[in-house]
Amino acid sequence: MRTGVFEESYSELISLYRNPTQTYWTVALVLAALVAPLLLTNHLTSLVNGMMIAAVGVIGLNLLTGTTGLISFGQAGFLAVGGYTAAVLSADYGMPLWLCLPASGLMAAAFGLIVGIPSLRLKGLYLAITTMAFTIIITHIILSAESITHGSSGISTPKPAIFGVELATDKSFYYLILAILTLAILGSANIKRSRIGRAFLAIREQDIAARVMGVPVARYKLYAFVVSSFYVGVAGALMAYHIRFVNVDSFSLVISIEAVSMIIVGGLGSTAGAVIGVVFVLGLAEVLNYVIGSMGGTLGSVSVLELKGFIYGLTIVLFLRFEPEGLMGIYREYKNRWVNWPFRY
Amino acid sequence: MTVLLQVDNLVKKFGGVTAVNGVGFPVLKGEIFSLIGPNGAGKTTMFNLISRVLPVTSGTITLDGNDITRTAPHRIAPLGMGRTFQNLAVFKHASVVDNLLVGRHSHMKTSVLGGLLFGPTTRAAERAHRKRVEEIIDFLEIQHVRDVPVGALAYGLQKRVELGRALATEPKLLLLDEMVSGMNAEETEDIARFILDLKEELEITVMMIEHDMGIVTDISDHIAVMNFGERIAYGTPDEIRADPHVIEAYLGHKLQEDTEAVH
Numbered sequence: 001m002r003t004g005v006f007e008e009s010y011s012e013l014i015s016l017y018r019n020p021t022q023t024y025w026t027v028a029l030v031l032a033a034l035v036a037p038l039l040l041t042n043h044l045t046s047l048v049n050g051m052m053i054a055a056v057g058v059i060g061l062n063l064l065t066g067t068t069g070l071i072s073f074g075q076a077g078f079l080a081v082g083g084y085t086a087a088v089l090s091a092d093y094g095m096p097l098w099l100c101l102p103a104s105g106l107m108a109a110a111f112g113l114i115v116g117i118p119s120l121r122l123k124g125l126y127l128a129i130t131t132m133a134f135t136i137i138i139t140h141i142i143l144s145a146e147s148i149t150h151g152s153s154g155i156s157t158p159k160p161a162i163f164g165v166e167l168a169t170d171k172s173f174y175y176l177i178l179a180i181l182t183l184a185i186l187g188s189a190n191i192k193r194s195r196i197g198r199a200f201l202a203i204r205e206q207d208i209a210a211r212v213m214g215v216p217v218a219r220y221k222l223y224a225f226v227v228s229s230f231y232v233g234v235a236g237a238l239m240a241y242h243i244r245f246v247n248v249d250s251f252s253l254v255i256s257i258e259a260v261s262m263i264i265v266g267g268l269g270s271t272a273g274a275v276i277g278v279v280f281v282l283g284l285a286e287v288l289n290y291v292i293g294s295m296g297g298t299l300g301s302v303s304v305l306e307l308k309g310f311i312y313g314l315t316i317v318l319f320l321r322f323e324p325e326g327l328m329g330i331y332r333e334y335k336n337r338w339v340n341w342p343f344r345y
Numbered sequence: 346m347t348v349l350l351q352v353d354n355l356v357k358k359f360g361g362v363t364a365v366n367g368v369g370f371p372v373l374k375g376e377i378f379s380l381i382g383p384n385g386a387g388k389t390t391m392f393n394l395i396s397r398v399l400p401v402t403s404g405t406i407t408l409d410g411n412d413i414t415r416t417a418p419h420r421i422a423p424l425g426m427g428r429t430f431q432n433l434a435v436f437k438h439a440s441v442v443d444n445l446l447v448g449r450h451s452h453m454k455t456s457v458l459g460g461l462l463f464g465p466t467t468r469a470a471e472r473a474h475r476k477r478v479e480e481i482i483d484f485l486e487i488q489h490v491r492d493v494p495v496g497a498l499a500y501g502l503q504k505r506v507e508l509g510r511a512l513a514t515e516p517k518l519l520l521l522d523e524m525v526s527g528m529n530a531e532e533t534e535d536i537a538r539f540i541l542d543l544k545e546e547l548e549i550t551v552m553m554i555e556h557d558m559g560i561v562t563d564i565s566d567h568i569a570v571m572n573f574g575e576r577i578a579y580g581t582p583d584e585i586r587a588d589p590h591v592i593e594a595y596l597g598h599k600l601q602e603d604t605e606a607v608h
Contacts, residue, residue, distance in 0.1 A: 010472040010479075187461040194460035194467055195446070195453045202436050202447045209434035212396055213514060214422030214451030223457050269438075 016189055033178055037171040046170045046242075047286060052177045053238045055278045056184045058262050059271055060231025063188060065260065066269035067197065068224040069204030070119055074131035075259040077115075077138040078229045080251035081108045082236025084142060087155040087246040097160050101180070101237050108233025109226045111138075116225030120218045135256055139248050154247030157240050177238060184231060188271045191227065200224055201269070261316045267328030276327050284311065349374040349518055349550050350395070355404035357390055364390045366574040367404070372518065372567075377544055378552045379561045382571035383594060388554045389431055391571070392520050395552075396428045397421050409517065423451040427516030429507045431523045431554070437496030441487060441506050444495055445478040448513025478513060485509045485539065501532040508539065512547075519543065521553040525560060533557060537564055562586065570594065 007013050017023045037045050057079060064070050082104035089095040089103055115134045119127050142149045149155070160167040160176065167173040191197045199220045202210035211217050240246045258281060266277025288308055323329050350372040357365040365387045372378045380388050393399040395406055397418040405414045408424055416424070427448070436444050453474060459467045482491055485505050490498055495506050504524060511519055521540070525533040537560050543549045555561045561568065562582040570578040570585060572594040578585055585591055 010475045011468070013475060014468065014471045190463035190467075191457070191460040194463060194471065195450055195455045196457055196460035198439070198443055198447050199450060201439055201443070202450075205436040205438060206434040208398055209430065209436070209510075210447065211418045212398065212422065212428055213447050213510065214419050215447070216417075216419040227457060227461070 014193060016193075037174045042170060045174055047282075049170055049174055049177055049242055051278055051282050052174075052181045053235050053242055054259075054262070054282060055275045056177075056181055056238065057232040057235030058259050058266075058278050059184050059188045059274045060228040060235070061259050062263045062266075062269065062271065062274040063191065063200065063231070064224050064228035066263050066267075066274070067192065067204065068200040068221065070221060070224060071124060071128045071260075072131040072228070073128055073253070073256040073260065074115055074134045074229075075232060076251045076253055076255040077131075077135035078108045078111065078232035079236035079239060079255060080135075080138050080142060080246075080248070081111050081229075082233030083240040083246045083251065084149055084155070084236075085233070086237030086240045087157045088148060090157055090241075091155050097162050097241065101234055104237035105230040105233040108236065109230040112225040112229025113222060115229075116222045119221050119225065132253065132256070135251075135253055139251065142248050152248065154245055156245050159244070160241040173242065177242075180234065180238065184234075185271055185275070188231075188274075192271070196220075196223065204269075258312065261312055263326075264316055265319050265326050267326030270326075270328040273326055273328035280327065281312070281315070284315070346373040346375065348372070349409055350552070351405075351407040352391075352395065353405045353407075355391070355394060355406065356402045357387075357394055357399065358402045364574050365394065368569075368571065368574070368576045369404070370567075370569045370576065370579050372550060372552050374517075375544065375548060375550055376566035377540065377564050378550070379565040379568045380552065380554050380571065381556070381558075381561055381568060382577075385573075386571040387574040388571055389522060390574075392428065392522050392554060396426060396520060419451075422448075422514045422516075425515070425517035426520065427511035427514040427518075428520035429504070429511050429522055429524065431526075433500075433503055433507060435495045435503050435507050435510070438494055440494055441482070441491045441498075441509075442475070442478060444506055445481060445509050445513045446474060448510040449474040449478065451514065481509050481512050484512075484542075501528055501535075504528070504536070505539075508536075512543075512549075516549060518550045518552060521551060521555075523554055523556065525555065525557050533560060536560075540564060 007018070012018065017026065036048065040048065057075065061072060061075050064072050085104040085107040086100040089100045090097065095103070111134075115131060118130050122130055143151055145151075160173055162176060165172075167176055192200075199210065199215045200223075202213065202215055203217055203220055203224075207217050236251075239250070243250065262277035262281045263274055264277070265280050266275070267273030285308060288311060292307065319326060325332070348371045351369075352371075353369045355365055355368045356363065368387070368391065370378075380391060382388055390399065394401050397413065397416055401414050405412060407413065408421075408426060411424060413421065413424065436447065439447075453470050455467050455470055479491075482488055485508065487502060487505055487509065490502060495503055498506065508521070508524065511521075524536050524540075528536065540551055540553070541564055543551055553561075553565075562585075565582055568578075568580065568582055568585045569576055570588070570591050572590075577590040577594055578588045580588065
């Protein structure tokens with residue numbers, strides 16, 4: 001029986017897997033993820049695809065808002081930039097998917113740099129409002145730049161294909177999204193165990209002390225914006241391929257609020273928390289859809305959309321009030337309580 | 346002895362208030378230098394000016410021959426200056442080790458891409474700097490809490506972590522702002538011992554702000570005294586103890602003089 005975690009070298013301390021148990025569970029999770037589409041229905045696969053795509057973007061948002069402490073409601077805006085970049089490049093210019101994804105990320109990162117500049121002087125609510133304005137402005141730009149974006153009519157994207165292999169079904173597209181999500185998780189975990197991630201955290205906790213320790217705060221805030229929006233841009237591109245259509249309506253401000261609620265529910269600053277938050281919030285929405293659907297589509301005079309908004313709001317309030325560290329906080333608490341049971345430490 | 350830090354004629358104005366008014370003094374290499382004075386004398390403002398957190402109104406600051414009067418604050422650590430803060434500025438949600446690793450920031454070269462990929466170079470750097478951090482943890486005797494989030498530690502330990510974080514920047518000059526305030530006698534003695542060790546074992550020059558006159562006169566080589574933004578005395582502990590201006594600032598006028606002033 002394992003009685004504790006013992007490290008014998010510094011390499012073990014910086015490793016992502018600090019003990020065999022973690023490795024076993026990770027392998028089990030990867031295997032489960034690989035066989036999942038074989039067992040799931042088409043509808044569920046599509047739902048999981050949507051969750052994984054959202055997770056890529058929310059992991060990015062988490063680096064910015066959770067780790068660096070810069071509150072952003074620009075998620076929908078960056079998703080739109082990524083989604084439209086992929087749609088325009090693939091539908092109008094015939095660019096392949098493997099080029100569209102990084103291009104969308106880079107385009108969103110460039111916008112991230114622009115939005116990041118006001119963040120150098122703004123904090124908290126003021127930054128939240130600035131990023132919210134960005135989302136609204138992007139929508140207007142897309143609507144008016146008709147020659148590129150086709151305005152309000154939107155763009156249909158071609159079937160996703162990678163290196164000649166067509167990923168026409170949700171089940172085949174699943175594996176591409178899974179690969180990208182894995183890269184996204186690894187990248188986020190890596191950055192957080194390097195000096196970059198520690199600088200992000202230092203800025204969130206005590207920006208003056210971070211500066212005195214030699215962290216160029218302004219530059220690192222921009223780094224946080226660029227890395228985060230790259231993630232979100234890639235997620236936007238995947239969204240375009242997943243829905244096979246982009247339109248400004250897919251990138252409304254509600255998406256930004258939903259994304260922030262996901263990182264709060266999951267646990268701010270935690271990569272795993274970001275993924276769990278996505279599953280929780282989107283899963284809750286799906287359960288609601290199902291319940292209301294089975295009751296005939298309406299709940300008295302209350303519409304599904306109204307009820308969803310109410311439940312989201314209630315979830316955020318309850319988490320902020322009772323468990324500010326989110327589901328990951330609850331998990332950590334239970335883990336600490338049970339890991340050495342029945343001993344105190 | 347050579348001068349490590351030279352401050353000349355430093356002035357800081359906040360709107361109409363002159364917080365620091367023409368203050369100057371040398372800090373010699375390898376010494377323990379104390380900056381003392383009553384509350385509101387401008388001591389912490391001096392620290393903020395020297396560590397470049399606040400912009401200087403006029404005057405000059407020279408560190409080891411480099412004029413740093415207009416240097417950006419994040420470039421100060423690589424030049425060899427570390428500091429602690431009066432009201433703890435630790436990274437509360439990060440572990441002790443991670444707090445100290447932030448102090449290593451300017452010694453590391455990992456880029457954003459290097460961080461994302463975490464390749465062999467990044468890995469090797471992390472390993473090497475962790476080793477250095479562990480040495481500092483050993484020095485400060487905080488091994489038992491190394492993985493604990495700093496926010497969960499007792500006040501005295503948090504202060505020690507902050508000292509460790511400053512040490513991790515490998516300073517030539519270390520600014521300590523009221524290290525022992527709020528500490529009991531035993532903790533104060535521990536800190537005094539660490540400061541002497543810093544000077545003797547690591548050859549770090551220490552500049553400290555302190556209210557505890559016991560520790561100041563016991564371990565300082567030179568003392569500067571400030572009052573109402575001005576330097577009113579500079580000298581060895583014995584000279585300072587005998588200085589009439591200092592006695593006046595701390596104890597007030599003699600009753601006799603007060604009565605004379607009234608007449």
